[in-house]
Amino acid sequence: MRYVSTRGQSPALGFLDVLVAGLARDGGLYVPETWPHFTDVEIADLAGRPYADVAHAVIRRFVDGEIPDADLYGMIEAAYATFGHAAVAPLVQLAPGHFLLELFHGPTLAFKDVAMQLLARLMEYALARRGEAATIVGATSGDTGASAIEAFRGREGVDIFILYPHGRVSPVQRRQMTTVLDDNVHTLAVDGTFDDCQSIVKEMFNDHAFRDRTQLAGVNSINWARIVAQVVYYFTAAVALGAPARPVSFTVPTGNFGDIFAGYVARRMGLPIERLVVATNVNDILWRSFESGRYEVRQVVPSTSPSMDIQISSNFERLLFEAGDRDGGRIRTLMADLARTGAFTIDPAALDAIRTLFTAGRADIDETRDTIGRVAATCGYVLDPHSAVGVTVAERALDRAVPMVTLATAHPAKFPDAVREATGVEPALPARLADLMERPERFSRIAAAKTDVARFIEKRSHAVKSEV
Numbered sequence: 001m002r003y004v005s006t007r008g009q010s011p012a013l014g015f016l017d018v019l020v021a022g023l024a025r026d027g028g029l030y031v032p033e034t035w036p037h038f039t040d041v042e043i044a045d046l047a048g049r050p051y052a053d054v055a056h057a058v059i060r061r062f063v064d065g066e067i068p069d070a071d072l073y074g075m076i077e078a079a080y081a082t083f084g085h086a087a088v089a090p091l092v093q094l095a096p097g098h099f100l101l102e103l104f105h106g107p108t109l110a111f112k113d114v115a116m117q118l119l120a121r122l123m124e125y126a127l128a129r130r131g132e133a134a135t136i137v138g139a140t141s142g143d144t145g146a147s148a149i150e151a152f153r154g155r156e157g158v159d160i161f162i163l164y165p166h167g168r169v170s171p172v173q174r175r176q177m178t179t180v181l182d183d184n185v186h187t188l189a190v191d192g193t194f195d196d197c198q199s200i201v202k203e204m205f206n207d208h209a210f211r212d213r214t215q216l217a218g219v220n221s222i223n224w225a226r227i228v229a230q231v232v233y234y235f236t237a238a239v240a241l242g243a244p245a246r247p248v249s250f251t252v253p254t255g256n257f258g259d260i261f262a263g264y265v266a267r268r269m270g271l272p273i274e275r276l277v278v279a280t281n282v283n284d285i286l287w288r289s290f291e292s293g294r295y296e297v298r299q300v301v302p303s304t305s306p307s308m309d310i311q312i313s314s315n316f317e318r319l320l321f322e323a324g325d326r327d328g329g330r331i332r333t334l335m336a337d338l339a340r341t342g343a344f345t346i347d348p349a350a351l352d353a354i355r356t357l358f359t360a361g362r363a364d365i366d367e368t369r370d371t372i373g374r375v376a377a378t379c380g381y382v383l384d385p386h387s388a389v390g391v392t393v394a395e396r397a398l399d400r401a402v403p404m405v406t407l408a409t410a411h412p413a414k415f416p417d418a419v420r421e422a423t424g425v426e427p428a429l430p431a432r433l434a435d436l437m438e439r440p441e442r443f444s445r446i447a448a449a450k451t452d453v454a455r456f457i458e459k460r461s462h463a464v465k466s467e468v
């Protein structure tokens with residue numbers, strides 16, 4: 001299996017090269033040259049199997065022999081042994097025909113752990129095999145950072161630098177990052193938005209001299225391995241609800257479009273997904289784009305679901321590439337328009353193709369609060385605000401003929417203020433995090449400028465190569 005860049009100007013690479021590369025050198029994102037396929041019999045055979053088995057069956061198709069099966073299985077088992085639920089990603093019924101897929105049973109209480117616990121192990125494996133070190137960088141609106149720090153802390157051969165927007169993550173999210181004091185962990189509070197953090201990360205990847213000197217690797221969902229690991233739970237959920245005989249729809253609280261793109265991948269692999277519903281908060285660029293065909297950046301508005309306070313949705317590029325007949329030249333033009341004018345127009349044929357599978361909805365802060373309160377009162381179930389955005393949008397899209405699964409992407413205790421306001425009750429952190437708010441913090445405040453961040457990294461990363 002080879003992987004090609006969405007911008008069409010980087011050589012095709014194998015799985016391990018793509019894992020370590022993160023972003024393609026032409027600025028594009030990697031996707032597989034062809035989609036692996038599961039037959040109905042193979043899908044049916046996944047029913048009732050442990051999560052690690054399903055993960056192995058799905059992920060090995062993308063690894064394509066580059067890691068011996070036993071090694072891959074060992075890493076998958078170890079990754080999911082860190083989860084606090086035997087099913088890893090259990091389904092809970094919320095209403096007739098409406099299910100929640102709980103993705104927050106990992107160490108940092110958000111869906112990012114599902115991919116990150118595996119990614120860290122895969123990265124360590126790949127680097128050891130190559131005898132290389134790496135400078136890992138990541139931008140976070142709150143959850144990716146905590147998850148990556150937890151997964152990479154203390155690992156050999158890597159320094160990890162996480163950029164988060166100062167003052168725009170919840171106190172629990174911030175402390176999950178800033179209270180990890182391992183020497184290889186560097187947390188940067190950036191004076192800007194998540195989009196600024198993400199654009200600095202991309203600029204560093206696009207500075208090839210810096211990228212090579214620091215041996216840069218990425219942990220955001222620009223990294224293909226993140227998407228691959230997230231495909232798995234679409235399979236476990238759909239099979240539990242009757243796939244392949246019965247189709248299933250999914251509603252996904254969306255920001256960077258990685259999670260829902262994983263659903264698209266599952267469908268391309270043969271999983272009977274009827275509809276993928278994009279749920280946005282007030283930062284509704286994706287909802288507006290699906291409605292109008294115009295992708296137009298606006299000012300980010302802080303919301304009660306801060307992890308989705310995003311305007312530049314990285315993985316949308318992957319969908320545009322697929323929907324636009326894989327024309328890398330066209331993607332280069334759209335991305336150049338975006339960089340120059342803050343907007344682009346989706347080609348009508350691509351928009352039609354997207355609309356055959358995807359729909360979109362938005363939930364504002366009041367609607368989100370009302371959903372948290374109502375679901376707590378009627379079901380005794382406490383949603384976090386991101387999952388509540390999903391539930392709000394999903395409820396408008398329910399169809400009696402097809403079960404709907406809404407992805408529950410974070411634990412409510414990560415966002416106590418929003419949950420208390422909606423329910424009157426403050427959700428408790430798990431015992432292992434009970435003293436989180438008392439732990440000492442360490443972080444560095446930094447300007448939203450690539451030069452400042454690059455200088456910071458060059459001074460501290462052990463992976464920086466000395467000049468020859």
Ligand SMILES: Cc1ncc(COP(=O)(O)O)c(C=O)c1O
Pocket residue numbers: 110111142143144221253254255256257258259260307308386387409410
């Ligand atoms: C809790 C939570 N829900 C939803 C999202 C959106 O996921 P994605 O960026 O993959 O669209 C994020 C962040 O990305 C998140 O942290």
Ligand SMILES: N[C@@H](CCOP(=O)(O)O)C(=O)O
Pocket residue numbers: 139140141142143144145219220221222255256258307308314
């Ligand atoms: N919401 C995310 C933003 C980064 O998304 P990623 O999936 O591309 O890493 C976060 O919590 O950081």
